[in-house]
Amino acid sequence: MKQLIRDLVSQALTALLAAHGSDVAIPEFLVENTKSREHGDFACNAAMAAAKLLGQKPRDLAAAIVANLPANANVAKVEIAGPGFLNFFMRAESMYAVIGDVLRLGAEFGRTNLGANEKLTVEYVSANPTGPMHVGHGRGAAYGSSLSNILSAAGFDVQREYYVNDYGRQMDIMATSLWLRYLDLHQITTRFPENAYKGAYVTEMAAPLAAEFGAAFVCDGEALMANLPPDESQGGDKDKHVDALIANAKSLLGAVKFRQIYDFALARLQAEIKAELVKFNVVHDEWFSERSLAESGALQSVVAALTERGQMETREGALWFKATEYGDEKDRVVVRENGQSTYFASDIAYLKNKFERGYDRAIYILGADHHGYIARLKAAASGLGIDPNRVEVDLVQFARLFKDGVEVSMGKRGGQFVTLADLREEVGTDAARFFYVMRSHEQHLDFDMELAKKQSSDNPVFYVQYAHARICRVFERLTERGLGAFDVALGVANLGLLSEARELSLIAAIGRFSEVINSAANSRSPHIIANYVRDLAAQLHGVYDSPPRLEILCADAGLRNARLALMAATRQVLKNGLALLGVAAPDSM
RNA sequence: GCGCCCGUAGCUCAGAUGGAUAGAGCACUAGCCUACGAAGUUAGGGGUCGGAGGUUCGAAUCCUUCCGGGCGCACCA
Secondary structure, eight states: OHHHHHHHHHHHHHHHHHHTTOOOOOOOOOEEEOSSGGGOSEEEOHHHHHHHHHTSOHHHHHHHHHHHOOOOTTEEEEEEETTTEEEEEEOHHHHHHHHHHHHHHGGGTTOOOTTTTOEEEEEOOOOOSSSOOBHHHHHHHHHHHHHHHHHHHTTOEEEEEEEEOOSSHHHHHHHHHHHHHHHHHTTOOOOOOTTSOOOHHHHHHHHHHHHHHTTTTOOOHHHHTTTOOOOGGGTSOHHHHHHHHHHHHHHHHOHHHHHHHHHHHHHHHHHHHHHHHHHTTOOOSEEEEHHHHHHTTHHHHHHHHHHHTTOEEEETTEEEEOGGGGTOSSOEEEEOTTSOBOHHHHHHHHHHHHHHTTOSEEEEEEEGGGTHHHHHHHHHHHHTTOOGGGEEEEEEOOEEEEETTEEEOOOOGGGOOOBHHHHHHHHOHHHHHHHHHSSOTTSOEEEEHHHHHOOSTTSHHHHHHHHHHHHHHHHHHHHHTTOOOOOHHHHHHTGGGOOSHHHHHHHHHHHTHHHHHHHHHHTTOTHHHHHHHHHHHHHHHHHHHSSSOOOSSOSOHHHHHHHHHHHHHHHHHHHHHHHHTTOOOOSOO
16 A cells, blocks of 8 residues: 555656656655554655755645646545645555455465565574573574564575584583583592583583493593692682693593583583473574584685685784774684684684575674674675675673562572573463563563563563454354354455444554564564554454444344454454464463 | 663653654553453553754754763683
């Protein structure tokens, strides 16, 4: 409908420009939804936008546009208002078609072709497999998953990916931590480093490790603890301490056995993360292993390639990528003095790999603390000869969890933190997912756990789901009252009987769904969907409950089926909207 | 110190690409069920859009500057 108005106004403007003897292009203008009924259904700012170009006052030009507007059966009237807005009042019949569309398309209703099948890879969550996910990961998971759904609905070809950091120091620390717990089980005395993983989940993995490998990893505890530099509380450096311990562990155990422990920890932790994400309605098409980059030689070859392109420089024994040449604030180390590659080296290889797999664009969803990465990743792309605009980073701000009005600490200190699983078990997947995305991702989020559990209209998830369940109930009553089945064709044929303002307003809201999807996709903002679905639910409740009550199951078959068609369409759009957010639409509550 | 994000009603927040009288929810006040779910709904009060300049027909939105909050600035991952 907006496109129709845009075309009509364009035609009028073209005629006016021709009459003016000007051969310039039509200036940009907007067709918007109006905020109030007195401004009609759609408003257009073309007269204001073109006023300067044609040297006319906006209101005069608006009158000229109206005079040149081709007639159209869908337009009831056009008014000029305010500084020069063109307010379009549509014929009610022209708005009804959308109801038939919804009922015909079902779950497909709302899909658009904004993305034109552009191939995107969206990377999200990517939590290190060194422990359970915490509530911060939850927001990234909810956001990334919802955004992927939305982009897909908007016609992008979306691939969802999880980057598994299964390579490097953190996993070495993880393996060593597990081994120390295993040694505890075998009554071998060691000292647990301050920088190791202290969570109970590590201790809990020790028994299964012993069950699978028996005493294969038992060793001399004194030898393991020998020649270690002091830990932090002993006046030393915790990083140096733990690194020395890892070196001891590797030499005592040998590479094969160390790797066995490492793989054991990795497999279990990753399986836990996967299982939790499934419960959270979050899916990934690909779990991409960082280690595979090193083992396939991709890591080494990207370093070689960059060196060949003159993007690298050796300084103080280390190999640096000259990121400053591409707008980063400083150069970045890729290979350390000790010969080990950095995490950033893997990032570059991974970035290259993504584009080699044929994606038009790579979207990274990262926590807000990673904002320093944006310039770095884009510089890496430039260095590889890839247009940095094809690399997009969306940052998700932090979430704070509140329980009984007090903030729940998320610090990892002492292994005490609220896991995503804890949160999900307490409030449920639906509430958690909705709450995570109902605010802009650029905004800090206060997550109220009590509110998320409430069964009343204060709780937006409940409110929306309730609207869906209520409609389902109406259809149950239909059968119970012996009024016969819902006759879609009859309903659609009689939509003209829906003339109440609240019904028309609900129809208009349904008609906006596609546009809302596009808007959410363009601005990478799932919260737009959350707000929409809440507004739709409010309209539904309004139709349903505001006095005088609207009798849906009325005696007149035509009107009854028309109203049922509206109900069915509303239910479908609520369900489709919630599905984009990974939230269920239950039939009863 | 430098960089990124944020500041809108008592509280939590929407207001993409500048548009008409800045909107929701909560909380507060007053109404609405013999009813297809009241687990709901209707109405009301409530604002110097952090401050000050600027850009223009028009600024919460863009620019400058200041104030206030969050985060980041590793041969860590």
